[in-house]
Amino acid sequence: MSSRILAGRYELLEKIGEGGMAVVYKARCRLLNRYVAIKILKPEFTKDLKFIESFRRESQSAASLSHPNIVNIYDVGKEGNIYYIVMELIEGQVLSDLIKKEGPMEYHKAVEVTKQIALALSFAHKNHIIHRDVKPDNILITREGTAKITDFGIAKAVNTGTIVGNTGTVMGSVHYFSPEQARGGYVDEKSDIYSLGIVLYELLTGRVPFDAENPVAVALMHMNDDMVPPSQYVAQLPADLENIIMKATNKYQINRFKTADEMYHALSNMNYHLTAGPGNGTKQTFDATRVMAAVNGTTGTVQKENTEELIGDMRKKNKKENKPKKRVKINKVKVAAIILALLFAIPASHFILTAVEGIGAAKEVTVPDVTGMTVEEATDELAKLNLKCEVRDEVSSKEFDAGEIVSQDPVAEMTVKEGFTIYVNVSKGVAARGTIPNVVNRTSSDAKFMIESYGFTVGDIKTENSDLPKDIVIRQTPAGETEAAPGTVVDLVVSLGKAIEQVPMPNLMGMDVDAARTELEKKGLSLGAVGYEMSTAYAQNTVMWQQNEPGTLIEVGTKVNIKVSTGDQPAGSKAIPLTLDFGRANNEVFYLTVVISDESGVRTIINREQKFKSDGSEVLSLSGDGAGTVKVIFDNDVVMEKSVDFNTGVLN
Structure with missing residues (x-):
């Protein structure tokens, strides 16, 4: 373990997680002697310079955020082509796992988790950082119950649950992102508020409000469909809580909470009177009174001797919030009545509160x-x-x-x-005219989504061969950036890929393997798997069978399998040792892939297995059928490619 060091100070101990973009390790910082979590960006993202620059810039910005509800980032760096983030190690569980394990949350607990994340987002927004990907997968719950949001630095990376905008930047995770993100529109702090509202909805109901078979369909639902109120799934949900969710997830940015602070205060001051919805979900039962967990994860208890101190604290709080003096006095009486009811279990506390609420209050x-x-x-x-x-x-x-x-x-x-x-x-009515988006060079599904998102209609879709990959838009009519009325029909021409070129299959019978390979390459074909069998009709080491009959038209680029005669001796198969020199790796931490092609076909015997350069080397034992090739890949670079004959045990 001691030799597995990143950046000269982080000792990688064990892999603790993996996502679509990064692998996470538990590590020990030798310099400060503390445990940390290290996210290492996967190799497929290290080739995109624009992505790397965005990753570096946003990670460094996020590292400036220090808040009890944000996972702290300690370091951002690069070693070779390894890009990594060093962050606070959280002992707890991911909120999404908690939802899967326990189902819908009791609403007091759901509100507390949401309040803590609202505070975190408020702090980030005040520092001019928008998260863009608020979802349960990016929220951690510590063993003490504190909620912490993470992944500010790589919230824009791509995976199967995201939609990509015009510039290739990610707009968010499809089940949680806002209508403006779906449209590729202007994203601001209210987009995070929308996503947090969806998270709260899922915490209460155990489900997301919009779901479909593919991300594009879900995105359109965010833009066009009305959300089923959570009270339809959860019986006896406070009306104020439902109203908060519906306001946070309003399809118009201007109608949502103006700030995360405003949403936090709405949750803090909500009325917990229950509303009886249809309750299609499991009915929840709640205590009439409970001690709530504080935002920092601690709990408060009410003691009789602290009554005056509590009232005093609330008076100071109300003054800070610029509330009228009269309301301060009323709140004091309310608090006193509630505390007396808690301490002495006075059944008439309801009537006391009813009486004091009428004193000087507006209707x-x-x-x-x-x-x-x-x-x-x-x-x-x-x-x-x-x-x-x-x-x-x-x-x-x-x-x-x-x-x-x-x-x-x-x-x-x-x-x-x-x-x-x-x-x-x-x-102001339907816009008289709009701009048709340019969808050339996009996939047909992306093109349809963009055209419909901009208020236009997809018309005829024709196909033709081209140099573009299959399913890519070649042309559109009207052209992109054209001004047109909403509903205008846009026709598309989509690529079928290159036209298939065919050549006659040459006659390889009786040739040796090298001659057969040369003859195939002359026709634009290649040699596939080579098998060996006994034959008295063909001399040893000559082709006795070919996959395609001579003269048959086959597609250029096809791999042709053959069988070679072993004469009157049976074919065998020998295990062959192969030494891998890790010194040829460019980075300390790299991914090893080994692919064998033989008579049985092409197979990957080692698929992106993580290795360490400092381990020196490793010996593999190769086995297979007949002759073929073995290819060794470090990260995305081919470092070795050899011919192999399992019949003779020769590797060269």
Whole structure:
């Protein structure tokens, strides 16, 4: 173990995880004598200079974040072509694993986890860093119950659960990303808030709100489909909690919480009165009163002698939040009543709270639904409840005519005080014209997604042979960057790949192996597997059988298998030793791949097995059928390719 050192100081101890982009190791920092986690970027991402630069820049920015709910980054570096991040080692479990193991969370616990991540995002946003990939896989829960978010540095890397934008940058993980990410639009702090709302939805219901067979379909659902309220799956969910989720996941950025702080305060001050939804999921039961875990993972207990101190602390907190003096006094009475009820189990505590809530408080009213109304109609309707109406923005809409209200904040059925202002977004109708996206050189599925996302319609899709790979768009009509009305039909021509070129199969019978190989190469063909069998009709070491009959038309580039005569002696198979010299590796940590091609076909006997250059060497024992080749690959570089004859045991 002591020889396996990265950057001269990090002793790699054991592999503890692997994702689509990186391998994670537990390691010991010799310099500071502490355990850390090290993420090493996989080799396939080290060839993309643009990705590496983004990876380095964002990792260094994330390293400046020091917060109890963010996994600390200690170091970012490079050794050879190994790119790595050294970070805090968390002893706990990933939130996604917790959801799979335990299912839906009790809502108090789900709220506490969400509040902690909201605090982390707030801190990052204030430092001008947007996460872009908030999801349970990137949230760790320590053994003490503290939630920590990670992967600020590589949130934009590509895997099968992501959608890629016009510039090749990743917009987020498909089940959690926002409508603007799906559209390839402007991403800001509210995009993280949307993703956090989806996470909270999953914590409460055990499922994501949108799911389908492929990422593109899920992306379209984020853009177009209404979310099923979580109360449809969870019985007795607090109405305020559902409203918070629906606001955080509003399809319009402007209608979400303005900041992560605002979402945190909404969760902290929510009313826990329950609402009885259909409850298609398992019904949850909750205690009427419980001691909540603090954000830092510790718990608080209420003692009788601390009553005045607690009231004093809340008074200071209310002053900091600039709340009216009258409300401070009311909160003090409420707190005192609750503490007395907890300490002495007074059954009448409900009546005490009901009485004190009426002292000097403004009347509460239920917000009506004003969507579809004009601003004048909405103003009159809201005035009946002593509420105000204010236009926030004008937006394009297919559903609502120009001048009609598209959305409102707060949403209908929420409870507010008289005099509250209801902000509305007003439709300016369907945009008269838009710009058709350029989808040439994209896959047909990506092209369809982009065209529909921009409000246009996919028309005829024709195919033809070309030098482009199969399924890549060759042409489009109208051309990209053309101004056109929404709904305009865009026709595509998609590549079938190069036209198949065929050549007549040569006659190899009676040739030796080298002559057969040369003859095949003249025709643009190649030698495939070479087998050996007894034959009295053909001389030893001459071709006695070929896969394709002479004169048959076959595709250029085809590998042709043959069998070679061993004369009157039976064919054998010998194990052959092969010494691998690790000194030929470019990096200390590298991936070993060994591929054998013989009479049985092509097979990989070692597939990207991690090795260490400092181990020196390793001897493999090769076995197979007939003759063929063995290829040795370090990372992505072929370091050895030899011919092998398992009949004679010769390797050269």
